Amino acid sequence: MAEPLTFIPTRAAASARLAEFLPIAGRYAADRNFVRPGHPNISRLSPSIQKRLLLEEEVIDAARARWPFEAVEKFVQEVYWRTYWKGWLEQRPEAWSRWVEAVPRLRDALSAEQRSTLEAVLAGRTGIAGFDAWAQELVETGYLHNHARMWFASLWIFTLKLPWELGAAFFYKHLLDGDVASNTLSWRWVAGLQTPGKTYLARADNIAHYTEGRHVPDAARLATQPFPITEEPLPKVPAWSEDQTAAVDVQGRVGLWLHPEDLAVERGEFAGLNFESINASWPSGIATAAGWSPKVAQWTRAALEDGALRAAKHFGADVIASETPVLGSTMVEWAQARKLSVVVAYRPFVGPWLPEALDVEAALAKAGFTLHWRRRAWDATLFPHATRGYFPFWERIRSAG
Numbered sequence: 001m002a003e004p005l006t007f008i009p010t011r012a013a014a015s016a017r018l019a020e021f022l023p024i025a026g027r028y029a030a031d032r033n034f035v036r037p038g039h040p041n042i043s044r045l046s047p048s049i050q051k052r053l054l055l056e057e058e059v060i061d062a063a064r065a066r067w068p069f070e071a072v073e074k075f076v077q078e079v080y081w082r083t084y085w086k087g088w089l090e091q092r093p094e095a096w097s098r099w100v101e102a103v104p105r106l107r108d109a110l111s112a113e114q115r116s117t118l119e120a121v122l123a124g125r126t127g128i129a130g131f132d133a134w135a136q137e138l139v140e141t142g143y144l145h146n147h148a149r150m151w152f153a154s155l156w157i158f159t160l161k162l163p164w165e166l167g168a169a170f171f172y173k174h175l176l177d178g179d180v181a182s183n184t185l186s187w188r189w190v191a192g193l194q195t196p197g198k199t200y201l202a203r204a205d206n207i208a209h210y211t212e213g214r215h216v217p218d219a220a221r222l223a224t225q226p227f228p229i230t231e232e233p234l235p236k237v238p239a240w241s242e243d244q245t246a247a248v249d250v251q252g253r254v255g256l257w258l259h260p261e262d263l264a265v266e267r268g269e270f271a272g273l274n275f276e277s278i279n280a281s282w283p284s285g286i287a288t289a290a291g292w293s294p295k296v297a298q299w300t301r302a303a304l305e306d307g308a309l310r311a312a313k314h315f316g317a318d319v320i321a322s323e324t325p326v327l328g329s330t331m332v333e334w335a336q337a338r339k340l341s342v343v344v345a346y347r348p349f350v351g352p353w354l355p356e357a358l359d360v361e362a363a364l365a366k367a368g369f370t371l372h373w374r375r376r377a378w379d380a381t382l383f384p385h386a387t388r389g390y391f392p393f394w395e396r397i398r399s400a401g
């Protein structure tokens with residue numbers, strides 16, 4: 001019997017898991033598609049990488065230091081997928097805003113048959129082998145293996161004929177690694193929207209093989225043909241402006257806004273700055289606005305607290321980490337009380353923290369404070385290349401060494 005899956009929201013726990021995984025990282029390419037109890041064959045680092053408790057480059061550097069590149073190329077490639085999806089979404093933010101708008105509308109518009117299918121999904125009684133177990137695993141642990149996510153999404157869309165947008169919302173509600181870019185764009189990919197004409201169809205024999213016989217669905221119950229799902233083309237916008245990528249050069253009493261999209265501020269661009277004070281407040285409406293389960297909200301908040309403790313120690317600064325109904329007002333009071341000259345922050349990505357960020361920026365500006373947005377060089381360098389498919393993106397990285 002495998003140990004129950006647990007994910008601890010600290011950088012220390014993530015580093016320990018990385019150290020535990022490295023000796024088997026060289027077998028990742030051969031093993032990664034198998035869905036095994038407890039998932040010993042994959043890193044299970046996504047909740048930590050998504051919150052940047054660990055940075056992508058730290059994980060890649062550790063794998064490359066332990067193994068020859070050829071042995072871990074597949075693993076490295078997977079880590080870059082996150083960057084690719086993020087870069088792609090930054091340039092097509094409407095993929096997110098359309099999804100946000102669609103979820104309540106489609107929920108209200110479900111037919112009676114779809115409603116009863118959705119009830120069966122949520123109660124874990126569709127009777128499709130594997131599917132019900134994955135729904136339960138997702139809700140209980142906040143995690144699913146990548147292959148199970150692909151099968152689940154495909155069955156949701158093409159066999160159960162439920163809108164992909166509602167499936168993406170179900171995942172985003174429960175995943176501890178919930179990431180607007182990876183989640184929305186992966187669901188779009190399964191649905192055939194991301195690479196037009198290319199859908200992902202789950203097959204019973206593939207599920208039986210990669211679950212090593214634990215789940216053997218009745219092939220006759222599974223869709224054998226995808227159906228086309230279409231949309232208006234998404235407008236493309238630039239993902240950044242010059243000043244967000246410029247070197248951090250701020251004078252006077254500087255405050256840092258810390259949020260759960262980047263929780264290793266003591267590493268990288270900000271590491272050498274002097275922060276007077278750090279604000280890691282938790283906006284009380286964020287979980288509802290984002291659609292997170294209480295478990296996801298608690299995990300995210302605990303990760304934020306871990307980031308705040310480390311940042312306080314590294315910068316020798318005081319930290320505010322309370323809950324607030326209006327983040328913007330709290331930030332203004334803090335900036336005034338600490339007599340700050342300027343506030344800096346990594347700019348949140350497209351997703352639920354971005355509206356918070358824009359409110360904070362407006363509130364600070366109204367009170368006479370400037371908020372300097374920064375991007376990590378990693379994002380600023382790589383995002384511009386996420387314009388077409390993943391493989392041109394990867395080839396560019398690979399050829400750069």
Ligand SMILES: Cc1cc2nc3c(=O)[nH]c(=O)nc-3n(C[C@H](O)[C@H](O)[C@H](O)COP(=O)(O)OP(=O)(O)OC[C@H]3O[C@@H](n4cnc5c(N)ncnc54)[C@H](O)[C@@H]3O)c2cc1C
Pocket residue numbers: 032042043044045046047049050075078079080081082085144145146147149150153171172175177178179180182183184186187190
């Ligand atoms: C429908 C669907 C929804 C998904 N939703 C999310 C999501 O909300 N958040 C999320 O982080 N990932 C999402 N993924 C991607 C992927 O399933 C998870 O990142 C992966 O399963 C995490 O497990 P791991 O850490 O053991 O990954 P490993 O296999 O050990 O991979 C190492 C790291 O590479 C990155 N990675 C691996 N595969 C992918 C991928 N396909 N896309 C992006 N990054 C990847 C992750 O950071 C991961 O921690 C989704 C995939 C699908 C098919």
